Amino acid sequence: MxxxxxxxxxxxxxxxxxxxxxxxxxxxxxxxxxxxxxxxxxxxxxxxxxxxxxxxxxxxxxxxxxxxxxxxxxxxxxxxxxxxxxxxxxxxxxxxxxxxxxxxxxxxxxxxxQNPHRHTRISQLKSKNGQAYPDSEKYICILTNLKKWIAMNATVNVKTIPKMDLAYVSAIGAQNLQSAYRELMRWATPLGLLNKQTKMLTLYHDSFKVTAADKVRMSAAMLIDTPLSITGEIGVTSIPAGKCIVANFTIGVDEFEKSWTGLFLWMNENGYAKAEREPFEIYHNNFNEHPEKKAIVDFYIPIQ
Structure with a gap:
């Protein structure tokens, strides 16, 4: 360096x-x-x-x-x-x-x-393609389809998770997350921290619901078992123990947003309230090695 x-x-x-x-x-x-x-x-x-x-x-x-x-x-x-x-x-x-x-x-x-179901991405009352949001009938149809999506593609549980210790590299903007992972792996490789049991995760400090994608702050992270000496832009932090909604998905890389939206809908439909802690994803495979290019991933929403 x-x-x-x-x-x-x-x-x-x-x-x-x-x-x-x-x-x-x-x-x-x-x-x-x-x-x-x-x-x-x-x-x-x-x-x-x-x-x-x-x-x-x-x-x-x-x-x-x-x-x-x-x-x-x-x-x-x-x-x-x-x-x-x-x-x-x-x-x-x-x-x-x-x-x-x-x-x-x-x-x-x-x-x-205008957000009665508390999961819609509002920005300036426009959808991503610049069109107005759908009328109530179409909106109900979207909600119904999201519920079906979660039922068919996720195994959802409510669990109390233990404290998780992490090493991480921060990224500002979705476009910079991969380079943060490369920096994290460049640090971890000579320390012998990368193996089949290593769990990588993304911790979200902002929400795509309300923050522009190029300003969303995320941490590319890995679970660690013991305290480590850190250098440069590598940081250490922890996810506190607490109750979470945990959903396991096997999905394509283009299905992450739909999965998060559907899971927040599931949270609201089942009477849970999000806690003031950060949601995150834990990955169980390299999607490039999956025969259908699917990611096996757990989504975590901390709840009160």
Whole structure:
């Protein structure tokens, strides 16, 4: 690794600490001075490096994360809009509604009303192909088909999982996830950590429901049994023990979004509420080695 690559990896490692702190403290005051201290940079250099790595200023990043997380709260629990506004640092409903509408093009009330099944990807009230969302009759048909899809393609259980320790590399944007996995494997290979029993997983820090694909932050990760010495942009973290919906799929790579959407529908239909922990996938094979190019994968949704 060149000196420049080592420097960039070190910067990413230090910014990862900031990501973790922001994730755990979105409801508190997140000052430039405090976050620069966590990253061990001067405020001036931290501001420049953060924007270089994320493509956003610190204030832009925090504001977006708060708005998007508040949108998920609207979808996944029954808290009042006032409570959600105060939770994420807005002084009143008016300031929250203005910021929310500026981002999603609809008010918080309309957002919640137009997503009664709490799984639809709303963005700007358009589907991916730019067409308006279907009318109620077609929408019910879509829901029915999703329920059938889950029934036919998944084995779903509710389990209490143990704590899982991970080594990981962060990626911002779906387009960068594969390179994060390559970096993780480049680190793990000389340590002898890759074998048939090794479990790889993707941890989702943002949701594709409310975050643009090129800004979704994910971690390419692997389960580890013992504490390890880490270098560069490799980080260590853990998934806490807790209750999860766990669904096993054997699916094509183009069926992941449908599977996640259907599983969140299953969660709502069965009366479960998502916990404030991050969903993730654990892979059991290399889909390129499957005769039908299928991925054997478990999806985990943490629940209350």
């Amino acid at each position: 060149s000196q420049t690559e080592q420097l960039n990896a070190n910067y990413k490692y230090r910014i990862n600490r900031v990501f973790d702190y922001i994730d755990q403290n979105l409801e508190t005051d997140l000052s430039l001075t405090k976050l620069a201290e966590i990253a061990c940079f001067s405020p001036y250099h931290f501001h420049r490096i953060f924007k270089f790595i994320t493509g956003e200023t610190l204030n832009e990043f925090i504001k977006r994360r708060r708005i998007e997380t508040s949108a998920l709260e609207l979808l996944h629990n029954n808290s009042s809009i006032t409570a959600i506004a105060h939770k994420f640092g807005f002084s009143d409903n008016s300031s929250f509604s203005k910021a929310f509408k500026n981002y999603f093009k609809v008010s918080p009330t309309e957002f919640r009303k």
